[in-house]
Every structure is written in C-alpha cells, then in structure tokens.
Amino acid sequence: MFILLVYDIGEKRVNKALKICRQYLDWVQNSVFEGELTKAGLETLKKRLGKIMNKEEDSVRIYKLRSEDYLTMEILGIDKKQVADDGIL
Amino acid sequence: MFILLVYDIGEKRVNKALKICRQYLDWVQNSVFEGELTKAGLETLKKRLGKIMNKEEDSVRIYKLRSEDYLTMEILGIDKKQVADDGIL
Structure with missing residues (x-):
C-alpha cells in the first residue's frame, strides 16, 4: 500500500x-x-517510532492508500526531494 | 475532491x-x-499561495484524491488538530 x-x-x-x-x-x-510499504513493514515502522516518540507531545499522521493510482500530486515552488536527490540541499 | x-x-x-x-x-x-475543495477553490488557493511564496526556496505539496474514501488515516501520539480544537494549543 x-x-x-x-x-x-x-x-x-x-x-x-x-x-x-x-x-x-x-x-x-x-x-x-x-x-x-507492506502491512508488516508499516507495523515495524510504527513500533520503532513509538519507542522514540513522546506520545504526549509528538504527532505522526499516517495516510494509507490501497494504491498510488488514487492520488495525484502537484508541487508549487521547489521539489525539495529533487533538490535533495541532486545533492544540492 | x-x-x-x-x-x-x-x-x-x-x-x-x-x-x-x-x-x-x-x-x-x-x-x-x-x-x-472544488477545482476552482484549489486554483484560487494556489494563486494566493503563489503570490506570497518564494518559488526558489519554498515548497508546497498538494495531494489530491477524488474522494476521502480511498484514504485511511492513523495517528501515533497526539492529534494536534483535536488538541487545537479543544483550545489547548
């Protein structure tokens, strides 16, 4: 997913x-x-985050979609991922 | 959408x-x-953000789904929206 x-x-x-x-x-x-991520992969990630988080202060929002096909994405300004991948950040 | x-x-x-x-x-x-948001609403939001952003430094990622039904969401830690709505933040 x-x-x-x-x-x-x-x-x-x-x-x-x-x-x-x-x-x-x-x-x-x-x-x-x-x-x-697979379900198992997500569960492991959640467990590991759970261990380091302060659950009274911190917040993690996890949005799950059966497939990326349901989603379109648009960027205004720079694509920070692209910039990071190009080693500029 | x-x-x-x-x-x-x-x-x-x-x-x-x-x-x-x-x-x-x-x-x-x-x-x-x-x-x-409607398409028109999103276009207006984008225009207004475009006017205040520095397009070489800032980044806005807009994820669009035809419907919220395709999405499930999970929170680890606190729900900052809930906390803000309760006037605690």
Whole structure:
C-alpha cells in the first residue's frame, strides 16, 4: 500500500525519527515521507517510532492508500526531494 | 475532491501561508492541512499561495484524491488538530 507520513516531533527526538522513517520511506520534504510499504513493514515502522516518540507531545499522521493510482500530486515552488536527490540541499 | 496540503515555507512567509490555507482547509498539524475543495477553490488557493511564496526556496505539496474514501488515516501520539480544537494549543 502507498503511505504518506507526516510528523510533528520535538526537536530532541526529530533526528532519530528522520533516520527511522528514511529506512522505510522516501523523504520528500521537511517532516514528509512517501512510499510503498507492506502491512508488516508499516507495523515495524510504527513500533520503532513509538519507542522514540513522546506520545504526549509528538504527532505522526499516517495516510494509507490501497494504491498510488488514487492520488495525484502537484508541487508549487521547489521539489525539495529533487533538490535533495541532486545533492544540492 | 479531498485535498492534503503540506508546505515547507520560509519563516518570514509562513504566517501568511498559514492564514491563507486556513481559509480553505483544516489545519491538522504543523504545515499540514486537509479538506474538501472544488477545482476552482484549489486554483484560487494556489494563486494566493503563489503570490506570497518564494518559488526558489519554498515548497508546497498538494495531494489530491477524488474522494476521502480511498484514504485511511492513523495517528501515533497526539492529534494536534483535536488538541487545537479543544483550545489547548
């Protein structure tokens, strides 16, 4: 399934969250990740994030779609993923 | 159509972007907005954001779905929208 993950995590924990999310999904913009994951893969990601998060302060929104076909996406301004991939960021 | 908008906008401009987006969509988390919009509504929102953005620095990702039915959403940690609605934030 296609996953879009957006987090709002405290400064002390956000680098750990970034490292974990990058192992499962593509970083596309500050705090935003996209990609295909199996159910099992998502459960593992959630468990690992759960261990480093402060559940009273931090928030992770996980949007799930059966397929990316249901989604169209448009960018205004720069594509930070592209810029990062080109090694400019 | 259902819209999920995520922005990554420079500090000097982000308050303006927040005010504009809140007129069209629900704020759900830092830099994240959701809601139903018509094509015309989305075009107006895009035009207004385009006027305040620095297109070389800022990035707005707009995810569009024909219907919210294609999407399921899960939250880890707190629901910042709920917290804001309860006037706690």
